[in-house]
Amino acid sequence: MIEVNRRGEVWVFAEQERGALSEVPLELLGKGRELSDTLKVPLAAVLLTAGDGEGMATRLGQFGADKVYLVEHDLLRQYQTSTYARVICELAQAHAPQIVLYGATAMGRDLAPTVASALKCGLTADCTDLQVGDHAPPGGKDLHRNLLLQIRPAFGGSIIATIVNYDRWPQMATVREGVMVMPQPDGRRRASLVRHTASFNGFTPRLRVLESERREKTVNLKAARVIVAGGAGVGTREDFRLIWELANCLGGAVGATRAAIDLGFVDKDHQVGQTGTTVRPALYVACGISGAVQHRAGMDESARILAINTDRSAPIFSVAHYGIVGDLRVVVPRLIRAIRGGARIEGLAEPLEGPGAPAREARR
């Protein structure tokens, strides 16, 4: 366990694979910057790799890291729990950071709890927000100042819980991809490089990776300007066709709730929500989605939200800008017609053209 160290840094684990940084550590550097500025301590990235670390370190600096702790060793070429956890624990014990953030990726959710157990410190998973604040334990006279408030929905989504860790530091948290906004990189920013030599003397890994394969995601939800998403209310895989059609005529991507994925309507890559992808499109169309908090956490910052649901009291309407109370099997075809047909209103000479309208003379 680390002593509570008020001068401790804010750290972000810089997840990388095969020499390329993942996106989530860059997003976490954005939030990390806010936290470190508030706490007035440096922000550092922790980068473990076999070689070629300097290129990634430069990028981490451009995204806001003041420092990069770089550990290069052949045993770190491919991720495995024991080697990576060992190095992070060594670094934490040497430098006593106050906060360590990880992406809640397959790697992060394997690594972070292992490190937390070894350091006997607290860890909160899948945070949807991180703030700095004070905490007074009930009945106590103490006030703990400037703690990391670790915020996440809990227990079926009926509540938002704020978790703190005031005496078993570092305060550690995992955050899913897309939850924090990626900062703008600054090409002139440089992080100072702190090289650390890992000591693997007498250490034999007890696991070997024999084969591995990565596949590209079939859909890029984070980059989509428009997302049309379906929930359990779509009813059947056949009816989910309507979601695809509407997405196609808007030039958008298809999203889905966890419930729709569990029901087999569409592949997991399309999941929007706390345990899926967090998105901020210009338009999010929620069809047959009730709006459970874990889903809302993944889309409620969309610029415009249109909800279509037969249930007027569905929570989705409370975050929507536009709502249609009706059966999506009727409403979605109407929407598609209106978009393709150029929204034509009786008595108006010119219909406005939607993106799905048949090609006409350019009118810009």
Add this chain to the structure above:
Amino acid sequence: MGYHCVVCVKQVPDTKRLTGQAMKDDGTVNRAALPAIFNPEDLNALEAALAIRDRHAGTVTVVTMGLPKAADVLRESLFRGADRGLLVTDRRAAGSDTHATSYILSCAIRRLEPDIVLCGRQAIDGDTAQVGPQIAEKLSYTLVTYLEELLDLSGATLRVRRNLGNGWEVVEAKLPVLVTVLDTANTPRPPAAKRLMKFKKARCRSEVEQAVSHELAEAGEDARATEVARRCLALAERGLLIEQWSLDDVGADLTWCGLKGSPTKVHRVQSIVLAGGAYREYPATDEGVVHLVRELIEDHTIG
């Protein structure tokens, strides 16, 4: 020979049916008051253990930490084929976060000296997926998460295909090992009728005590104690007494147990307040839909 497997299982609130009354003021869950189920991915972990025993011989012991009514999931495990159920229960464990829970479970599991520990990847109430990896660290067992297929098990080596979400990996690990199992790994076998008939009468000591204090409410403390001892003995003789360990039995250091022993604490809990923003409803008619589309085009959201 065979392999000695321990499966960690959890009784969880059915999170689709939670209400505000489920939360206590200190931010922990009032577990006693909720409909409870067998955590889904733990059933997959149990199935994986039973499949190992089917193939390689050995034993399957199921462990759970919880209130006495968590004995339900142990009975369910016995119905499906587990050899032994063990309940770790103690009021002083209440309010444990993942670190305290994994500490307590590792104390219990250490006494069982398994070759392989199997856990579901995550529980549907906390959704953290932290306890499995933390138990592995405390026991110094090799951790293999996201098991989708057990490819080979021979001697002291396990070969597993892991599903990482964005791809997969085949790894080879040296025993002793802790694996976390995905719901896609297998289809859990149903309870076996004969085992159900036999083990539905299985009870842990606390359940016997609860029954006796209810049925013999009028009797004195001594009479009740005697009856509890008598019933437990009778159950044990028929192989129906579910073992029960307290924090003392597992040798746990109380500093690391319960609410006080948890590094993470709840600062506050808020009900979701759904605030309405600027919201306009459109009728579901052709005309209503056309108006909406015009609005979206006019403010450059689409088109």
